[in-house]
Amino acid sequence: MFELDVKSRQPIYEQVVDKIKELIINEVLKPDEKLPAVRILAADLGINPNTIQKAYRELERMGYIYSLPGKGNYVNPQKPGAKDERIDELKLELKRIVREMLYFGMREEDIKAFISEIIKGGKSGD
Amino acid sequence: MFELDVKSRQPIYEQVVDKIKELIINEVLKPDEKLPAVRILAADLGINPNTIQKAYRELERMGYIYSLPGKGNYVNPQKPGAKDERIDELKLELKRIVREMLYFGMREEDIKAFISEIIKGGKSGD
Amino acid sequence: MFELDVKSRQPIYEQVVDKIKELIINEVLKPDEKLPAVRILAADLGINPNTIQKAYRELERMGYIYSLPGKGNYVNPQKPGAKDERIDELKLELKRIVREMLYFGMREEDIKAFISEIIKGGKSGD
Amino acid sequence: MFELDVKSRQPIYEQVVDKIKELIINEVLKPDEKLPAVRILAADLGINPNTIQKAYRELERMGYIYSLPGKGNYVNPQKPGAKDERIDELKLELKRIVREMLYFGMREEDIKAFISEIIKGGKSGD
DNA sequence: GTGGTCTAGACCACG
DNA sequence: GTGGTCTAGACCACA
Numbered sequence: 001m002f003e004l005d006v007k008s009r010q011p012i013y014e015q016v017v018d019k020i021k022e023l024i025i026n027e028v029l030k031p032d033e034k035l036p037a038v039r040i041l042a043a044d045l046g047i048n049p050n051t052i053q054k055a056y057r058e059l060e061r062m063g064y065i066y067s068l069p070g071k072g073n074y075v076n077p078q079k080p081g082a083k084d085e086r087i088d089e090l091k092l093e094l095k096r097i098v099r100e101m102l103y104f105g106m107r108e109e110d111i112k113a114f115i116s117e118i119i120k121g122g123k124s125g126d
Numbered sequence: 127m128f129e130l131d132v133k134s135r136q137p138i139y140e141q142v143v144d145k146i147k148e149l150i151i152n153e154v155l156k157p158d159e160k161l162p163a164v165r166i167l168a169a170d171l172g173i174n175p176n177t178i179q180k181a182y183r184e185l186e187r188m189g190y191i192y193s194l195p196g197k198g199n200y201v202n203p204q205k206p207g208a209k210d211e212r213i214d215e216l217k218l219e220l221k222r223i224v225r226e227m228l229y230f231g232m233r234e235e236d237i238k239a240f241i242s243e244i245i246k247g248g249k250s251g252d
Numbered sequence: 253m254f255e256l257d258v259k260s261r262q263p264i265y266e267q268v269v270d271k272i273k274e275l276i277i278n279e280v281l282k283p284d285e286k287l288p289a290v291r292i293l294a295a296d297l298g299i300n301p302n303t304i305q306k307a308y309r310e311l312e313r314m315g316y317i318y319s320l321p322g323k324g325n326y327v328n329p330q331k332p333g334a335k336d337e338r339i340d341e342l343k344l345e346l347k348r349i350v351r352e353m354l355y356f357g358m359r360e361e362d363i364k365a366f367i368s369e370i371i372k373g374g375k376s377g378d
Numbered sequence: 379m380f381e382l383d384v385k386s387r388q389p390i391y392e393q394v395v396d397k398i399k400e401l402i403i404n405e406v407l408k409p410d411e412k413l414p415a416v417r418i419l420a421a422d423l424g425i426n427p428n429t430i431q432k433a434y435r436e437l438e439r440m441g442y443i444y445s446l447p448g449k450g451n452y453v454n455p456q457k458p459g460a461k462d463e464r465i466d467e468l469k470l471e472l473k474r475i476v477r478e479m480l481y482f483g484m485r486e487e488d489i490k491a492f493i494s495e496i497i498k499g500g501k502s503g504d
Numbered sequence: 505g506t507g508g509t510c511t512a513g514a515c516c517a518c519g
Numbered sequence: 520g521t522g523g524t525c526t527a528g529a530c531c532a533c534a
Contacts, residue, residue: 007318011518025229048519083230090227091240096148097220098244103151104209104216108245112238114217118224119234135517137524164507174526179507187313192385195507196533261532263509274474277481290522300511305522321522322518335482342479343492349472350496355403356456356465360497364490366469370476371486389533426534 001036004045012047016055017062024064024075031077035065038073127162130171138173142181143188150190150201157203161191164199253288256297264299268307269314276316276327283329287317290325379414382423390425394433395440402442402453409455413443416451 002019004012023029035041038056042049056073059065066076101111128145130138149155161167164182168175182199185191192202227237254271256264275281287293290308294301308325311317318328353363380397382390401407413419416434420427434451437443444454479489 007320009319009321011321013518022225025225051519054518078230087227087230087232090223090230094220094223094227094237094240095244097216097223098241099148100151101213101216101220102245104213106213108241111220111241114220115224115237115241116234118221119228139524163505165505174528176527177525179509180524182507193387193507194385194534195387195389197506199507265509274477277478289520291520300513301522302512303510305524306509308522319522320518323521325522339479339482339484342475342482346472346475346479346489346492347496349468349475350493351400351403353465353468353472354497356468358465360494363472363493366472367476367486367489367493370473371480391533429534432533 001041001044004047013051013054013058016045016052017058020055020059021062021064029075031075033075035073035075127167127170130173132173139177139181139184142171142178143184146181146185147188147190155201157201159201161199161201253293253296256299258299265303265307265310268297268304269310272307272311273314273316281327283327285327287325287327379419379422382425391429391432391436394423394430395436398433398437399440399442407453409453411453413451413453 002023004015004019006012008015020029020035029035035056036044038049038052042052045052056065056067060067060073064076065073067073098111128149130141130145132138134141146155146161155161161182162170164178165175168178171178182191182193186193186199190202191199193199224237254275256267256271258264260267272281272287281287287308288296290304291301294304297304308317308319312319312325316328317325319325350363380401382393382397384390386393398407398413407413413434414422416427416430420430423430434443434445438445438451442454443451445451476489
């Protein structure tokens with residue numbers, strides 16, 4: 001499904017959260033699709049099931065998945081409700097990054113060109 | 127000078143690093159300007175001097191400031207080296223954010239307009 | 253493991269850094285081998301855990317070890333990058349020393365003989 | 379006479395010691411030659427006279443200069459006595475450096491060639 | 505007065 | 520159990 005960097009300073013459960021979030025955003029995992037069972041995924045990745053549990057709970061908290069106790073975890077279809085505040089968070093992050101890019105000498109057109117590039121590149125993983 | 131969120135999951139020293147980095151990037155703190163003394167800033171923010179010390183050493187490691195033991199800490203005038211590397215990191219972050227913005231329904235033109243807005247807003251703090 | 257000179261002008265954490273660096277260079281500590289836990293080593297050496305922590309972070313910064321939070325600190329397998337830079341530093345140091353040796357009456361052949369001796373002596377600790 | 383790096387982490391008095399030591403070793407300053415008066419040198423370098431005082435005291439302790447109270451400081455002609463222990467110190471340093479050079483991939487012949495180069499280059503400052 | 509180092513002791517996140 | 524963070528408080532070197 002994906003790979004982890006066990007040597008990274010980033011906690012493993014966060015890496016799992018990010019990877020799954022990315023799969024959902026890129027619609028590799030479709031709305032209402034079932035996620036791998038905790039134990040299966042843990043075995044696949046060679047890590048502790050508790051770590052996957054924690055990642056799933058975090059994804060649920062963030063609204064990316066929902067849990068049916070005893071049945072499994074599923075991709076949450078997007079709710080238009082809670083998304084504006086997330087967009088505001090993203091805007092703040094983007095502002096910080098753009099400012100730093102300017103500081104390091106990139107120009108407005110360089111940045112916009114790069115954004116076009118990202119979007120043209122489609123939704124693929126890299 | 128700025129405020130901290132002591133309840134945040136983000137370590138206090140990292141918050142201090144980010145805030146000061148931002149002040150330097152936005153040129154609120156000018157090259158070779160003296161930063162507040164470790165003990166003074168600690169008292170101002172209501173935290174332990176060691177925490178500021180740690181933040182300052184981290185900023186030094188990243189090349190944003192330099193330390194003259196016994197004299198103070200100062201803003202490092204930009205050195206061109208190691209800059210491209212940082213830009214590549216920023217591009218990766220920006221890619222992640224733009225992808226998530228698209229997922230949440232923003233369009234290419236919305237994003238670019240927002241970037242223009244940031245830049246037109248100048249280098250001021252918000 | 254090794255001993256410290258608490259009376260030395262050289263900070264304790266630097267002594268720890270140097271000693272461990274030497275153990276790594278002489279391959280007493282092998283790549284990916286686990287270093288002693290912070291608290292254990294601190295107790296062994298009779299110093300504060302924070303001092304070891306600081307030494308380990310410094311070693312990590314220099315690329316000699318990596319840290320897995322919650323798991324331990326490990327010897328970093330050599331990465332080829334940034335190596336030439338370090339060699340240049342070493343050459344400068346060596347130049348200074350050789351000049352001083354000449355001043356104190358050693359001859360070129362004495363110095364080279366001594367270097368052969370070091371190398372023939374293998375990688376052992378003294 | 380020479381220049382200092384006020385931004386360096388190395389204490390200024392140590393920089394002064396090193397620079398003067400080098401001038402003595404390279405015989406720019408001859409045996410029994412008078413060193414610049416403390417206040418003159420301090421004024422030249424734009425630093426505090428106390429700092430020069432400290433450097434001169436340190437050089438005296440190391441045997442490089444001697445002081446005639448009220449008259450000035452003079453370059454100490456080499457005494458064959460105390461030099462063996464200094465050579466032993468230098469050998470230790472050289473051993474550490476050669477070991478690290480080997481670790482970073484230099485070969486015995488590279489190191490010896492570099493030493494020849496240093497010596498052929500004469501006693502000049504770089 | 506300034507930064508740098510160190511200690512003793514505490515709590516938290518992670519796996 | 521492990522490393523990471525933080526506090527309170529101390530002493531030292533430097534300029």
